[in-house]
């Protein structure tokens with residue numbers, strides 16, 4: 348009998364099923380399209396005996412040993428409700444439904460409650476790593492009850508990516524916590540990708556570099572403190588050529604970025620919790636602006652193109668600055684993402700272990716990097732209020748913020764848009780300004796709305812100004 352079932356045999360579902368089969372776990376398979384389960388088994392080679400295809404939900408459920416864990420890998424939204432509801436008549440109390448898609452954590456919270464009333468634990472798990480991760484080792488962020496996690500943990504630990512032998516899989520809190528953490532992972536992914544793209548813009552338009560030259564720079568950075576999956580694939584992508592034309596493929600790809608919504612959710616939740624996530628917000632907004640290609644083309648004709656070229660006296664020093672700028676921007680973006688998770692955990696009493704989150708992001712997921720090992724170490728060393736000021740990041744920030752400033756300044760003067768890097772710099776500057784300009788805002792709020800303020804020279808709240816209004 349199968350140990351676990353998978354519903355939804357798209358790329359992610361099929362690859363996760365093969366990964367589980369390879370680790371010795373029998374998997375029952377079901378897809379709404381009748382032929383898919385058979386197709387997956389047909390292409391599974393030596394793993395086929397570990398897979399049990401079914402064309403009806405009843406047979407699918409019957410093929411799994413009770414109490415049954417069933418993983419759903421269907422598109423987020425109504426399809427999750429539909430897939431779970433269709434299984435329900437055949438499930439028994441004690442069975443677990445695991446939604447491993449990119450669901451909105453608010454849906455997961457609702458579903459957890461609805462299914463708990465029926466004796467079924469609904470577990471939302473974030474799975475990162477794309478197709479390759481699903482097949483060879485993703486990062487797994489689970490919500491749900493501890494007992495349910497205990498039951499599926501052996502399988503999840505087996506299939507997860509390993510960082511120095513440690514599985515990148517963990518429970519990060521109850522109900523929607525897993526999907527929330529995955530949402531913030533994706534928000535950070537957006538920020539990382541946007542900042543890398545901005546640096547690419549400076550190299551391409553500011554310095555006039557060809558993709559192959561840029562690939563070398565990113566490859567070199569991947570040997571240093573920026574070492575990460577995203578920097579590695581940036582080098583690979585920049586070095587790839589279109590077989591038909593022989594041109595660098597990156598030059599032939601339309602500059603309109605897609606988005607499925609998780610980055611946007613990250614910013615909405617951050618705003619809702621009152622935690623600034625300015626770099627992620629800038630990255631989400633930049634994607635939206637990128638999609639307005641036709642308007643951008645028309646506006647360039649209207650206003651003229653920016654100069655874009657950057658005159659540098661010492662090219663190598665300038666490129667070293669870019670590397671440090673990216674590192675500084677990354678610190679701010681991750682600090683914001685972790686602050687959002689901390690606030691969410693506090694708000695919903697999730698007790699999300701943030702150090703563990705950093706640990707399970709060190710391998711398997713899209714934002715995996717050596718940098719996350721430093722974050723894990725920072726949390727292991729003691730409570731972290733703000734990663735920007737926590738060791739060792741405070742020291743790195745001291746060593747890199749001037750580079751971020753020079754980079755942003757050079758780009759801005761040349762008219763190269765760097766919204767995420769600028770947001771990181773502004774966040775850093777605002778965060779270390781002892782006397783800000785919010786006193787003026789307070790004065791104006793009091794002037795037009797009698798909202799009151801505190802003074803620097805005496806105690807008390809709700810104080811008012813000497814406004815004489817006619």
Ligand code: 6PG
Pocket residue numbers: 449474475476477533536605606607608609610712713
């Ligand atoms: C991952 C990715 C994965 C996916 C998203 C990105 O962690 O494996 O984040 O979830 O790539 O679908 O989506 P968009 O860029 O389309 O929003």
